[in-house]
Structures are given as C-alpha cells and as structure tokens.
C-alpha cells in the first residue's frame with residue numbers, strides 16, 4: 186500500500202472487512218473428498234487451504250455441511266449444530282477454521298432457517314406427538330379440505346414443483362415451500378426463534394466470521410384463514426403484506442440476530458439471500474440494523490450486454506447507498522447454470538423464464554454451446570466484476586472456467602428440482618455441482634480416491650487445477666492475477682463512468698485512478714496511450730479485442 190487513500194480503503198483488518206471482500210463459495214460435498222467415499226468433506230477442504238490462499242480470496246462461504254439426508258443437497262438440515270459424519274466432525278471443522286484464519290481467510294457458514302429436514306428431531310417429535318401438540322406448533326400443520334380432509338389445504342405449488350402440502354399418517358397436512366423433506370418452520374413460535382439464536386452463537390463461538398442466510402425473505406407467514414388460492418396468491422403484491430414472501434415483520438427477527446452478531450468482536454456479518462421485488466425492499470435486509478448485506482442476483486438473469494450491465498451496476502450502487510451497505514456481485518452459484526455456459530449459448534439459453542404462470546426453458550438447444558466464446562465472455566465479465574466497488578461472490582470451479590455438465594443421466598441426477606420440475610431449468614442444478622477436477626489424471630480427477638457422487642465428463646481433464654496452474658493463459662492464472670492485483674488496487678467504494686463513444690463499450694474509473702474497460706461488442710476498441718498502462722487483460726495492437734476486459738492502472742499503485 187503506497188497510496189494513502191488506498192490504505193484507508195483497505196478494510197481487511199477492520200470490522201468492515203466484508204464490504205469489498207472476494208468471497209469464494211465452497212459446495213462441500215463437491216470440493217475435495219479426503220476419505221474416498223465419493224462425497225467431498227471437511228478434511229478435503231483442509232487439504233486444499235493452500236490452494237485457497239494462492240487464489241487470493243478474502244473469505245470462504247461454506248454451503249451446508251450439517252447432518253442431512255441430502256434430499257436438497259444439504260439444505261435439508263437434520264441438526265444445525267453439528268457436522269454430517271460423512272463430511273467430518275466438529276473437531277475437523279475447528280481445524281479448518283484455524284487453518285483458514287492462519288492464512289487470513291475468513292469463514293462464512295450457511296444458515297437455513299425457513300425449514301428443517303423431515304429427519305430433524307423436532308419434526309420427528311411433531312409426527313409422533315399428533316395434532317394439536319406443542320411439537321406441531323413449531324411447524325405449519327393444517328387440516329385438509331374435501332369431505333374427509335383428503336385434499337390439501339390450498340392448491341399452492343412448491344418451488345420445486347408439486348403441491349406445497351404433504352399429508353401425514355394421521356391425516357393432517359404440513360406446509361413445505363421447497364421439497365417434501367423440507368417442512369417449513371413456524372416463526373411465530375418463540376422456541377424456534379430462540380433455537381436459531383443459539384445456533385448463531387454456537388458457530389460464532391467457534392470462530393465463524395459471518396453467515397449466509399438461506400431464503401431470508403420467506404421465514405414469516407400469515408396463514409390466517411381463509412387462505413387465498415394459488416391464482417389469487419400470484420396476483421398479490423409483494424410489498425410487505427404478501428402471506429408468504431418478504432413480510433415486513435421478518436425484520437424483527439433479523440434485528441434480534443443483529444444483537445447477537447454485534448455482541449462479538451469483530452461483529453459477525455451476514456448476507457441475505459432475498460429474492461424480493463424492488464431494490465428498496467432488498468435494502469431492508471442489507472440495513473445495519475438487520476443482516477447488513479443482501480445478495481444482488483441481477484447479473485444471473487442478464488445477458489452479456491453492455492446496456493444491461495450498466496444499468497444493473499448503476500442501480501445496485503444506488504441501492505447500496507440506500508442501505509448504507511456495500512453491494513454484492515454474483516455471476517455463478519450452486520443454483521444456476523455456470524456463467525461460462527450461459528455466455529456461450531444464445532441469449533436466455535439455460536435459464537428459465539416465466540411465461541404467464543409457467544416456467545419454461547428459453548433459448549436455443551444446448552448443442553449450440555460455443556465453449557470458447559463462453560470462456561472469453563466469462564473472463565470479460567469476471568474482470569469487470571472484480572473491478573467494481575463492493576464484494577464479489579465467486580463459485581467453486583468458475584476459477585477454472587468450468588462449464589455446466591450436461592452429461593448426467595436421469596438415474597444419476599440428485600436435484601429435487603429435476604424430479605419435480607419446479608422453478609429451475611428443466612435439468613435442475615446438478616450440472617453446476619459436479620465435483621471439481623484437481624488433476625488431469627487419476628481417480629475422479631483427483632477429487633477423491635474412489636469416484637465422485639456425480640459423474641465427471643472426460644473434458645474435465647482440460648480444466649483440472651494441475652493443468653491450469655501450469656498454464657499462464659488459463660482461467661485459473663487469470664483469477665489469481667486478478668485477485669492479487671485487486672488487493673493492491675482496491676479503493677473507496679465508488680466509481681465514475683467514462684464516456685467511450687460506443688454503446689457496447691463500458692469504462693469506469695475508481696477513485697485512485699484504477700480503470701476498467703469492457704468491450705461487449707465484436708469490434709476492437711482503440712485504447713490510445715492507455716494501452717501502455719494496461720495491467721491485466723488482452724491488448725492487441727493498442728486495442729481492446731471484442732468481448733474482453735482490461736484493467737488500466739498507474740504504475741505506482743501496483744508498484
């Protein structure tokens with residue numbers, strides 16, 4: 186750090202470390218398998234902490250590693266305060282946190298408060314205790330309709346498809362927003378609230394730095410009778426009064442959580458997964474009295490298009506000002522088609538769009554995938570993102586430029602969304618959850634000793650870590666260099682747009698003189714004298730080639 190303004194902006198060692206952090210999402214069962222059972226585990230992650238340190242990230246976010254039947258990839262939690270025995274032990278977890286902290290990497294864990302699994306002790310107790318019991322009050326049980334209660338209470342549909350109600354042996358029905366194995370909790374019940382406070386303290390006491398809150402906008406519900414029909418429900422505004430989504434009183438819960446977070450030094454952080462209707466409503470989750478930060482998923486549903494990127498960037502920076510939080514950039518995660526693939530397909534391909542009340546897969550067929558183009562655009566988009574103010578969330582495997590895996594047979598698929606055909610692309614989400622290739626040779630490409638829980642295609646060899654680490658032009662080398670430079674260049678949380686004279690070229694400058702230029706079009710863009718100040722990205726004859734990004738910076742900043 187040579188420059189005073191830059192030094193001031195580096196927040197790594199302060200309570201605000203998260204504001205501009207590069208956070209790497211680990212999907213534990215597909216990262217590295219140390220015990221050879223085909224499922225990634227905590228000792229596997231521990232064996233790769235040097236890899237994470239070399240990558241240059243500031244934090245890892247661990248998707249659920251709790252005991253689970255994996256009916257929804259671990260988002261069906263049996264016990265919130267333990268580690269799945271297939272993934273390790275609490276002692277392994279402690280060792281992992283210590284190893285990551287020793288390398289300056291912070292740890293975020295996933296909290297799934299909307300629902301437990303159906304194997305959770307509470308749900309088992311609710312089944313055994315019967316109607317009217319206190320145990321059933323922790324969930325959402327209702328009588329059915331029809332002559333003998335044989336029909337569900339409403340015609341509501343779950344996110345993964347099929348009815349949102351399931352009948353139990355004694356004839357009552359319970360509500361599940363997601364899979365049948367994920368009964369929704371009743372957040373009006375003080376016992377439920379108390380138990381999650383205990384969970385937050387449990388992990389905070391173990392040294393966890395922050396939390397990612399699963400479907401943070403769904404916890405509270407108003408199920409006062411008469412309940413609306415599915416058609417009526419879809420017409421209701423999501424303005425804080427909708428019976429199921431983004432209700433105003435959910436923020437009372439997060440205000441309580443904030444007190445717990447702030448009782449630690451440094452305060453624990455949280456980021457909300459909240460798919461809500463407007464930037465203003467999202468800002469509530471990101472407020473300093475609430476969770477503090479909320480995911481911005483706008484780029485997950487945008488095309489590789491200058492105009493779309495520009496307005497998304499401008500809107501989200503404005504929104505961050507509203508909440509006082511920093512914004513969050515995401516191109517890939519465990520729920521969506523990998524961005525290298527999205528960008529190599531015709532617009533909208535691989536993504537679901539809503540037509541009326543139906544979700545359909547739009548765009549051309551998957552065989553139209555242009556891998557090279559997808560890679561090129563993915564590099565351009567990632568460099569643009571890493572140059573923006575705010576934090577960036579990276580998903581394991583994107584640093585290798587991995588594409589979505591289409592070659593998974595129906596028998597090998599695991600995602601409940603595939604089997605029930607809900608609000609996801611018809612193939613579900615397994616294609617982005619295939620275990621990582623670490624080596625071009627060897628069993629399951631170095632993932633584990635004995636196979637992988639989802640099939641890895643032969644083309645994974647080209648993307649293996651050992652291959653890419655040895656190649657200076659690989660995606661991995663680009664990510665390492667970008668993250669290294671980003672640490673040096675990081676500055677105050679703002680940008681200014683610089684006019685380029687082209688609608689398909691975006692250029693912005695950060696307060697310390699760091700500039701990012703992205704050419705979304707096909708025609709090269711002349712960089713003039715700035716070509717000599719390019720510190721990252723391709724330059725060809727003084728010009729920025731089509732579908733690429735460069736970083737320009739004064740020499741003294743990278744020194």
Ligand code: BGC
Pocket residue numbers: 257260261297363399400458519520
């Ligand atoms: C998670 C999904 C999960 C769902 C239900 C989502 O937001 O990211 O992977 O299926 O919540 O827990």
